[in-house]
Amino acid sequence: MSIIKTGAYIVSSYSVVGTLEGKGPLGGKFDYADGTDDTFGKKSWEASESEMQRVAAVGAMHKAGVAPSDVGAVFSGDLINQCIASTHGLMGLGIPDVGLFGACSTCAESILLASIYSSFVKDISMAVTSSHNCSAERQFRFPVEYAALRTPTSQWTVTGAAAFMVSSEKTECAVRVADGMFGRIIDSKTDDLNNMGAAMAPAAADTLLRYFDESGTSPADYDRIVTGDLGREGSSLLCEFMTAAGYDLYQRHGDCGLDIYDIEASDVHSGGSGCGCSAAVISAKYLDMIRKGTVRNMLFVGTGALMNAMSVGQGNTIPAIAHLVRFTS
Amino acid sequence: MTEEYKKYTVRHAPKSPVVKDTLRAFLCGGALCAAAEGLKNLYLFAMMSRDDASLITSVTLVFLAVLTTGLGVFDSAARFAGAGLLVPITGFANAVAAPAIDSKTEGYVLGVGAKIFTVAGPVILYGTVSGALYGAIYYLWRIFS
Numbered sequence: 001m002s003i004i005k006t007g008a009y010i011v012s013s014y015s016v017v018g019t020l021e022g023k024g025p026l027g028g029k030f031d032y033a034d035g036t037d038d039t040f041g042k043k044s045w046e047a048s049e050s051e052m053q054r055v056a057a058v059g060a061m062h063k064a065g066v067a068p069s070d071v072g073a074v075f076s077g078d079l080i081n082q083c084i085a086s087t088h089g090l091m092g093l094g095i096p097d098v099g100l101f102g103a104c105s106t107c108a109e110s111i112l113l114a115s116i117y118s119s120f121v122k123d124i125s126m127a128v129t130s131s132h133n134c135s136a137e138r139q140f141r142f143p144v145e146y147a148a149l150r151t152p153t154s155q156w157t158v159t160g161a162a163a164f165m166v167s168s169e170k171t172e173c174a175v176r177v178a179d180g181m182f183g184r185i186i187d188s189k190t191d192d193l194n195n196m197g198a199a200m201a202p203a204a205a206d207t208l209l210r211y212f213d214e215s216g217t218s219p220a221d222y223d224r225i226v227t228g229d230l231g232r233e234g235s236s237l238l239c240e241f242m243t244a245a246g247y248d249l250y251q252r253h254g255d256c257g258l259d260i261y262d263i264e265a266s267d268v269h270s271g272g273s274g275c276g277c278s279a280a281v282i283s284a285k286y287l288d289m290i291r292k293g294t295v296r297n298m299l300f301v302g303t304g305a306l307m308n309a310m311s312v313g314q315g316n317t318i319p320a321i322a323h324l325v326r327f328t329s
Numbered sequence: 330m331t332e333e334y335k336k337y338t339v340r341h342a343p344k345s346p347v348v349k350d351t352l353r354a355f356l357c358g359g360a361l362c363a364a365a366e367g368l369k370n371l372y373l374f375a376m377m378s379r380d381d382a383s384l385i386t387s388v389t390l391v392f393l394a395v396l397t398t399g400l401g402v403f404d405s406a407a408r409f410a411g412a413g414l415l416v417p418i419t420g421f422a423n424a425v426a427a428p429a430i431d432s433k434t435e436g437y438v439l440g441v442g443a444k445i446f447t448v449a450g451p452v453i454l455y456g457t458v459s460g461a462l463y464g465a466i467y468y469l470w471r472i473f474s
Contacts (some may be wrong), residue, residue: 045434046341143425143427145401145404145423146448147414147415147427153342190334233341237338
């Protein structure tokens with residue numbers, strides 16, 4: 001059995017985004033939007049991302065009315081080398097930390113692990129993930145101010161973070177993490193750094209097909225099926241895959257990378273990406289829909305491309321992974 | 330997954346708007362070069378020699394490109410103008426200034442010093458090598474012709 005049943009609840013969440021994201025279609029829904037051109041008052045982009053992690057974590061704890069000493073473990077991750085954004089951001093809190101890397105799938109990975117932890121230990125835990133456009137650009141592509149031109153399939157790394165407080169005990173407006181499934185590493189044999197959607201869509205399809213197969217369900221059983229950051233290109237490929245496998249996803253599919261920006265006006269090409277993208281959108285949009293009752297049963301599939309600039313430079317393909325979490329009201 | 334999927338993703342992907350991009354590059358690049366010509370005439374008018382005026386024109390363009398890179402507007406302008414801003418000397422200036430600004434947080438020696446040519450490095454290396462090769466060929470040509 002690959003489906004892991006958990007008995008945990010997200011009791012609060014807090015989202016932090018950058019300036020461009022704050023001006024996007026979900027602008028008013030985020031808990032905190034930066035007004036200092038994404039610096040968050042810090043001198044380096046990496047420190048800015050750490051600050052986002054700290055603000056998100058403190059915000060989520062504040063909303064849930066818990067102190068750092070009440071939290072048994074924090075499952076944290078980001079995209080920066082050796083995950084310094086999360087470790088440097090959270091070190092002041094003194095919470096036992098589990099550092100994670102699943103590229104842009106880390107948000108789903110951390111929520112699932114925190115839920116497993118909380119249901120097993122019967123304790124409060126936290127999942128925090130982030131990405132920052134400028135720190136990611138610097139590491140994966142080019143210097144921030146370098147005028148590199150983008151292809152229509154390229155995606156824009158979201159400046160965003162979110163923290164999710166997970167508890168084994170239900171509260172009034174808690175969202176249930178019903179179950180989940182870890183993804184397999186899928187090598188689609190693509191190698192285009194500017195088309196991550198194409199690299200990640202097969203991984204998302206693999207996890208969804210395994211989940212439907214094992215649970216005996218189909219897309220019609222869910223109000224929404226939301227992917228992390230496939231963007232326009234990857235979403236289109238995923239829906240094609242699923243149609244070919246006999247599942248109609250078109251009516252229910254949503255993608256956090258498409259939700260966060262006004263794609264045409266913001267010049268972000270295929271949409272947003274990064275583990276802060278799905279984290280902020282799940283926190284601000286989808287958990288809110290579940291709390292309000294407009295969505296009762298949804299699948300969240302966090303997608304990640306497993307590569308770095310060196311692996312691609314050495315001629316490797318870009319494998320991908322997709323972790324699934326099911327939220328219910 | 331097979332090689333077929335990779336080929337499919339290439340066919341599936343939307344194509345860059347080549348006509349629009351080329352037209353913008355042609356107009357913006359042309360306008361930039363025309364403005365540079367005007368600048369050169371201005372320097373000639375200020376009694377500079379032809380060589381000096383050409384040199385100072387390039388220096389002015391490099392200065393403006395570096396300044397706008399620092400102000401954070403060069404990349405926005407290049408998104409519109411494309412190759413019109415990147416092919417002239419302004420693109421090269423941006424390629425040197427951007428990593429310098431970026432790596433300042435890592436210090437002046439191992440940051441700026443070590444990383445300033447991460448983007449322009451290949452152009453500098455292979456430009457110099459091909460220049461030397463061309464020089465050698467030209468030298469031999471002069472001897473034997």
